[in-house]
Amino acid sequence: MTPPSPASSPVLPHPVKVIIWDLDDTFWKGTLSEGAVEALEENVQLVRDTAARGIVHTIVSKNDFAPAEAKLVELGIRELFVFPQISWQPKGPIIKQLLEQMQLRAPNALFLDDNSMNRAEAQYYNPELQVADPTDLPALSPSCGPLASPTPRFRVWSSTSCWSASNRPAPSTTTTWPSCTTHKCASSFARVRPYCPIWTG
Template identity: 35%
Template sequence: MTTSEAEAVTPVKCLVWDLDDTLWGGTVLEGDDPRPLDEAVSTLHALDERGVLHAVASRGDEATALAHLDKLGLAELFTVLEVGWGAKSESVRRISETLGIGIDTLAFVDNDPVERAEVAAAHARVRCYAAEELAELPEREEFRSRHVTQEARGRRRLYQAEASRNQAQEAYEGTPAEFLASLDLELTLRAAAPDDLARAHELTVRTHQLNTTGRGYSMAELREMCDSPRYQVLVAGLTDRFGSYGIIGLAVVEHVGERGVLRLLLLSCRVMSRGIGPALIGHVVRETLAEGRRPEAEFVPTEVNRVMLVNLRFAGFEVLERGEDRLLLGFPPDREPPSPPSHVRIVGSTSTATGSGI
């Protein structure tokens, strides 16, 4: 395994599999009819139940590999298939882009040490494992989750629905804006309830790119904030004509005198292309102004979250203070609040969602 101690605690969101002599014993293209290895099947199902996605980066013919996966009843467990003759590091990169998740949240398993070395050399943050380690992967810290949410159990189906959306978008003949409008997006905002705490905590742990501060909160911290009139803890859900995206966002607003300070805003990477960031930020601004408070927002830069600063600035926030490791932004008092985007219907009022008593 090629990993550093620091990376070992970063949760794995997707395990990328080699097929021949890793998932099954033998080579399909050489005429073998291999059965899946027991430890591989066990690991597939254990991680799928926790919300870890599975993908394939393997040598061979894609149609043949898919046919064999179908025959074994395993095809539905994989979200992305990259089967061919190119470098596996390129397959891993494309899987990261297709799923919209950071390369550092992928892991790779292969029986061939040369293939593992090639991937590790190209992507230092991708954790690589030998096929012999498969049985123990579910016990490793990077694959474990203290709280397995309903959202996690259905994560594979959410990503598969997203694949259907992407296929529909590729076939759509209109503009990107027209396609977004055709989705019938509905963003639901509400105060966090007891059943939301595990998912809210999971979002703070798993979400890096679309996170304004990179800050994580434990369930105890979230519960304490939900119980306090000083804080507003909001969860965001999203649906469209293809179905539900699940709970995809979290916002924490602190009431400090006449100010409403957005201490955390994060969104699942799955909705990056849906324009949900500006929709959620705009809604928080309008609700804060309606309560008679000045909207402000804290931003802490990380290696990957600059897009969230762009979203805040696009929504109208301006820099008030610059510290060594943080920015404080404010919404100008003479500026009109941003209008809701035309392609998203926003449901639910959050103006009374303080001190929800959970």
């Protein structure tokens, strides 16, 4: 009798160009609004390694901006994330607009969130979005293989300071951005109340 084959590791069906992270109980252990959180070194290292290979990392998290930013600064990886969306808004529409403005396709994005309802909502608004529970990440990591060298667009994103206080959303439903002297701002992106402009061109 032939023994059964071992279960194969999960494989992502499409190449990953951007990883979208939830923070609480996903990127780090614990809930920031409830107290201290614990950095997960394997996630920190994954961000460093894959960013160096050209994979973009961003954040879509229900949290208050200032303490989340402070924690990422403490971990020394704030600048490895572009266009962070840290607010209490529904995640599905934010992810949809984020991908549109980054000019990336949903099949090439991976959304990591410990909450199955958030993952379902994200896929409702982005039907081809790849999603996963963070507990699946060790098995999925090999699928986040190396890309070609970072594109000019990625280098622009990485060099853009998108964490400054002047780029945080106003209390109103729209955001007014400061003047952009080097790149053209996609003003329509303000509808999702981001924390930094998306650059085009």
